[in-house]
Amino acid sequence: MDLVVLWGWVWAWAVGDLSVLICATVIGLMCSVNVVLWVLRSTGRLRPRVPTEVVKAA
Helix, strand or coil: CCHHHHHHHHHHHHHCCHHHHHHHHHHHHHHHHHHHHHHHHHHCCCCCCCCHHHHHHC
């Protein structure tokens, strides 16, 4: 489990605010998705999207 999400859950549980829990979960998931995409790009499994205008110009 992502540490950001876990920390957010603990803090939200201590505060008792559901909106904080939801925000922490969303932020944690976004961070996790960004890390996964970066790893895929760095390993060459996912090619960065190139706009078609750049391809036509080249």
